[in-house]
Amino acid sequence: MSDYKTFRSTLTRYLKARIPFISIRSGERARVLEVLKEIGTELNVPIYTHTLSQGMREIVSNRSVHDDRSVFGALDFMSQQMTQRQNLTFCLTEVSDLDNDTQAARHFYDAALLASDPNSSGSIIVITSDPIWAPLQRLGLSVTLDHPNEDEMLRIVQEQIHPYQGHMPIDWKVEQEKEAANILAGISQIEAENVLATLLAKGEIRTDDLDELRHAKDRIFADISGLERIPVRDKDLSVGGLEGLKAWLDQERPLLTADLRERGIRPPRGVLLVGVPGCGKSLSAKAIASSWKLPLYRLDLATIQGQYVGQSENNLKQALSTADHISPCVLWIDEIEKGLAGGGSGSSGVTTRLIGQFLFWLQEATARVFVVATANDVSQLPGELLRRGRFDELFFIDLPSPEERRDIISIYVKKGLKQSLDEQLMDELVQLSEGFAGADIEAAVREVVKRAYLNGDDSITVDLFRRSFQNIVPLSKTSPERVEAIQNWGRERAVPASGRPIAGGDEQTIKARRTVLL
Incomplete structure (x- = not known):
């Protein structure tokens, strides 16, 4: 793991030491090139970068030095220059097939050997997120630039938002900026800038826009194998x-x-x-x-x-x-x-x-x-x-207690029937649901809701509730040994989620059970 400051410091030392081959592990090419531009200006040395669209250019002045846009053409140019001049630094941004013993890996290996010659003392940099052929990587060193951490993301948020203060309503204070940085941490700089730009396009930044940030980040990772986004209502x-x-x-x-x-x-x-x-x-x-x-x-x-x-x-x-x-x-x-x-x-x-x-x-x-x-x-x-x-x-x-069954019945009745039950009926249903799990209670109430939908709310009677609950045979009755075994395991090893002792425990077990510190 490497944050921006660590990455910049490490890469500067690698270039000063003239490491012949440097692999930069990152998926953010623009961010890496910005660091290289800063280092080139600081050290006052030319750094040449190659892209498939523009060929070889000097990174600070953006001056073209070689028009051949192919990777092999760039390698030939680099080798020629290193035989004539010393202390040259080249960065190739779009390289493939370096993970095994391939033609491209062999060409880079030869170029790195040339860069390591004392008469050349150059550095070849590749930006990639893929593995590097081991013999090639052993000729040099590797450094990683991770996505912006929370501190870096806070700087990005402030750089995007602060120029608009005074020109549009912005409710965010330092606390909201930090929360925004926390939300956006883990995505690339350009992704974060794009998300923030969509907020600024509205002409205002409100506190509840933090929820929009969460949704925007969520959409970036909407189609990931093995992970399923679950909508929550x-x-x-x-x-x-x-x-x-x-x-x-x-x-x-x-x-x-x-x-x-x-x-x-x-x-x-x-x-x-x-x-x-x-x-x-x-x-x-x-x-x-x-x-x-x-x-x-x-x-x-x-x-x-x-x-x-x-x-x-x-x-x-x-x-x-x-x-x-x-x-x-x-x-x-x-x-x-x-x-x-x-x-x-x-x-x-x-x-x-x-x-x-x-x-x-x-x-x-x-x-x-x-x-x-x-x-x-x-x-x-x-x-x-x-x-x-x-x-x-x-x-x-555990199986819900009488008080918990009362709460669960009330929740499902209000959700499906939009009403509350009188206390006498509620007391009876709580007794009838002894040994019920929450899913059993839901099933019993659902039967009443279905009859209300099919026959009208006037069809709801105390007897309908009573029969619906009596028709449920819970797991605690069909497989009591299984339920008891589960409870015995939890009584010794787990904290009761209800805050009360797990059913069936005697006084000694209750005193010995685990608790949480609140």
């Missing part, structure tokens, strides 16, 4: 109960955008939600994204799998790298145990490597990606995933 995302989880999320939210570098800690990494099926784990992921006003992406581990050797690992690497660039965002991994299960001998090593790659990213990545992973069958999860430091917290979502 606020009106559909009321979550009943889970007060412990909600309180923890409220506490962690400011840390996701805060500058924590001086404290030496990283932003919140995410949560693993385990528990009884149908109790709102997936809905919680959507609700977090909605509440935090962040885009929600779903990492589909099934589409990551490839048929060729190394393809799955590369797909996962690209998807996680893209998530880093999209940040800040919420990354949802639904039923993670299905995608990461089977890391034993029968997996041919692919699943094991995927697990290792995912865990390394989860442990080491510093981008503001908040991971929400859900799991039903925790027995299939690799033990390394549960170690502290992977996720910030492990929450258990």
Whole structure:
């Protein structure tokens, strides 16, 4: 990783030392050339750049020195000049086929050998994001220019916005500028300038334009393999109960955008939600994204799998790298145990490597990606995933308590019937829904809503509610052993998302259960 200042300093030292071959790893050619122009002016030395559209030109004066626009023509010109003059620097911006033993790589190898001759002492620079043939790379050094970090992006935001102050309404203060920089971090300079230009084109900059920045950045990464953009509709995302989880999320939210570098800690990494099926784990992921006003992406581990050797690992690497660039965002991994299960001998090593790659990213990545992973069958999860430091917290979502069932019933009734229930009927439904998961309650209320739509609201009766709830047979009755096993696991290892003891625990277990610091 290399920010602008580090990159500029390193490249200056490489050129002063006359390193014969320098590969610059970057996808931002214009930004690299701007740095080279600054270095050429500072050192008062000519630097020649080659493009396929303009041939070879001196970077400071933009004077043409060779009209041949082909890469091989540029190599011949460079070799000829280095036999006649010393301390020349050439930069080629559009080079391909250097990753293997190809004709182009061999030509560059010969040119780099010539540049390393004491009688020449030149430097050949290539700008690329691809690997370099190992014998060629060993003749020189490599340096990386990453996309602008938050500090650099703040400077870009201010350079774009400040000239218009006094000429149009601009509500942004330093706090909003920093938030804008935080949102745009991870994309290229020209992409950020284009996004800001679209805001300025409106003739005003308002505080709520920060949401537009999020949407604009989201559109840049709209079609990424392995990542699916999940639309989030606020009106559909009321979550009943889970007060412990909600309180923890409220506490962690400011840390996701805060500058924590001086404290030496990283932003919140995410949560693993385990528990009884149908109790709102997936809905919680959507609700977090909605509440935090962040885009929600779903990492589909099934589409990551490839048929060729190394393809799955590369797909996962690209998807996680893209998530880093999209940040800040919420990354949802639904039923993670299905995608990461089977890391034993029968997996041919692919699943094991995927697990290792995912865990390394989860442990080491510093981008503001908040991971929400859900799991039903925790027995299939690799033990390394549960170690502290992977996720910030492990929450258990149990069957809802009577108070939580009351909240859930109320939410679905108001959503589907646009009304509230009287207390006597609500008390009866709470009793009838004993052992229900949130999905069971939704199914029961949905039956009433369907009858209301087909037969009119006048057809809604207490008996209709009662029969709808009585017709539901929850998992806690069809498979009580499975539910009990899940609860036993969560009672010892996880924090109850409800803030209350997990069902079935005795007094000693309740005192020993894990809690969160609020």
